[in-house]
Amino acid sequence: MKPSAVRWIILGLVFIATGLNFLDRQILSITIIKIQKEFKLSDVQYGMINTSFLVSYALMFTIGGRLTDRFGAKLGLAFSVGLWSIASGLHGFMNNFFQLILFRFLLGVGEGGCFPAAAKTVNELFERKERGLANGIAIGGSAMGAVLAPPLVIWISNDMGWRWSFIIPGVIGIVWFVVWVLIPWKKKVANTEIVAAEMKGKTVPFLKILGNRNAIVFLILRFLLDPVFYFIMFWIPKYLNEQRNVSFDEVGRLLWIPFLALGLSNMLGGYFSDKLIKRNFTVNTARKTVMGVAAFLTLGAMFIQGVSSVAWAIALMSLLMFAHGFWITNYITAISDVFGNNATSTVVGLTGTAGAIAGIIVNPLIGLVVQNFSYDPLWILCGLMYPLAFIILVVFIPQIKPLFQKEGEF
Numbered sequence: 001m002k003p004s005a006v007r008w009i010i011l012g013l014v015f016i017a018t019g020l021n022f023l024d025r026q027i028l029s030i031t032i033i034k035i036q037k038e039f040k041l042s043d044v045q046y047g048m049i050n051t052s053f054l055v056s057y058a059l060m061f062t063i064g065g066r067l068t069d070r071f072g073a074k075l076g077l078a079f080s081v082g083l084w085s086i087a088s089g090l091h092g093f094m095n096n097f098f099q100l101i102l103f104r105f106l107l108g109v110g111e112g113g114c115f116p117a118a119a120k121t122v123n124e125l126f127e128r129k130e131r132g133l134a135n136g137i138a139i140g141g142s143a144m145g146a147v148l149a150p151p152l153v154i155w156i157s158n159d160m161g162w163r164w165s166f167i168i169p170g171v172i173g174i175v176w177f178v179v180w181v182l183i184p185w186k187k188k189v190a191n192t193e194i195v196a197a198e199m200k201g202k203t204v205p206f207l208k209i210l211g212n213r214n215a216i217v218f219l220i221l222r223f224l225l226d227p228v229f230y231f232i233m234f235w236i237p238k239y240l241n242e243q244r245n246v247s248f249d250e251v252g253r254l255l256w257i258p259f260l261a262l263g264l265s266n267m268l269g270g271y272f273s274d275k276l277i278k279r280n281f282t283v284n285t286a287r288k289t290v291m292g293v294a295a296f297l298t299l300g301a302m303f304i305q306g307v308s309s310v311a312w313a314i315a316l317m318s319l320l321m322f323a324h325g326f327w328i329t330n331y332i333t334a335i336s337d338v339f340g341n342n343a344t345s346t347v348v349g350l351t352g353t354a355g356a357i358a359g360i361i362v363n364p365l366i367g368l369v370v371q372n373f374s375y376d377p378l379w380i381l382c383g384l385m386y387p388l389a390f391i392i393l394v395v396f397i398p399q400i401k402p403l404f405q406k407e408g409e410f
Contacts, residue, residue: 006184007125013180014118014138017081019145020173021114022233022259024088025053025107026149027169029234030255031162033241033248035100045097047367050234051360052101056108058356064113065349066206068120069342076117076345078180084110085173091166108356115139115352116345119332123341129277131336132286136270136329143263143325146233147256154252204343214338214403215347217396219354221331221389226355227362228382229324232258235366236317239375244310257314258321265325269294273330283337284400287330288393294330295390297323302383305376320382327386334400 028035032046041049068076087106094100118138126134153165209215237255240246246254269290276286301320304313335351336344369377 010121010125010183011134011137013176013183014077014121015141015144016176017077017180018114018118018138018141019148020081020169020176021084021111021145022142023145023149023152024084024166024169024173025111026146026233027088027153027165028091028104030150030153030237030251031157031165033237033251034157034162039097039100041097043367043371044364047364049097049100049104050230050363053104053108054230054356054359054363056105057112058108058353058360060109060112061116061352061356062346062349065116065345065347065352068113068117068345068349069204073117073120073124073345074180076113076120078177080110080113080117081173081180082110082177084114085170085177086110087170088173089167089170092163092170112352112356113349115332116349119336119348120341120345123336123344128283128337129274132270132272132274132277132329132333133267134270135333135336136267136325139329139332140263140266140325143259143266143321146259147263149259150237150252150255154249158249204339204346206346209339209343209346209350212403214397215350217392218331218335218347218351221393222351222355223358224385224389224392225327226352227358228385229355230359230363231366231378231382232317232321234363235370235375238370240310240313243375244313246310254310254314258317261318262321262325265322266329269326269329270333272326273333287334287337287400290326290330291334291393292390294323294326295386297326298386299383302380304379304382323386337400338397338403340402 028049032041035041036046064076064080084107087103087110090103090106091100094103119135122131122134122138156162156165156168236258237251240251240254241248273286273290276289277283281289298320300316304316304320307313307316332348335347339347366378369375
């Protein structure tokens, strides 16, 4: 098989991995409707459970990204998927609040390294003019996992019990791990169009990355925006059930729609920015044009609180997720554009840590706001954060361009 064909097979496996990543983490947000009643958990305790995941996720985003830059994408993603699949399966055997916190923590340890390794895989195997689409496909798997999660989890929960909703995906993840380990990599893939010097470059010193202004800006953007996405991931099933009177079964028939919009926009966002580059737009203009459109579209989230029908609420949530897909694909690709193969995983990891830390801070507060007030202020913030982030991006990173003077130095 030709190396160019192998790299697309590998990208397909990354798509499946990121799909499992989001499917596994979303299972709890759906089954919590049953688990909360069975174990009599409060909303604040649910916030603490989510925080347990985010603590380990935050740590391993940076640690996993750094290790992936050092040891390569294949080993990094293998470790990540293998560990979180075991942790996901263990959820099916929990019997109390403290076990759930522990298993959620282990899930975060595994899942934290996934997206840095996915970004590293794209950087190793695809040229700059192809990376937008390739990143969109890689990230798009996460949305497809989120699309499958509601109907799949509810179907399994109703037919076999909620515990099997965790066990079955865990087994699938172990099968993926075996396939990933066995697929040929270096020997057949190293002869792609990637410049050999980039593949062999030295890892950029960690402190240099931390001291770089562009890296700091990317961290700030993720810190501002990840709480919006965590809110959608962790709280929307409860919102639909409690505020919109949507039944448990009906949640499964509705919740996939916003995530389908996300998956489509992940790929379209990468495709559009790559298309602009091929039409002689600069990388800076191409990435920022798509991100600017995304920021504008997110303003629609502010109206979710005011619409009377569930259909309109789902439509506006879908618009928010569609915009997020445009944003996140070009955001991660922009990091790749700036930092290259030798630092991309580290920077993506650091930004993921920043976002998870924000989630750690905000998630218990969401529980308090929901428990004592309403969801209304949260929707307003969802609509304002992306335009604010875009302004910061344009002001503080006026040009998206490579920082490296030589490989491994900037």
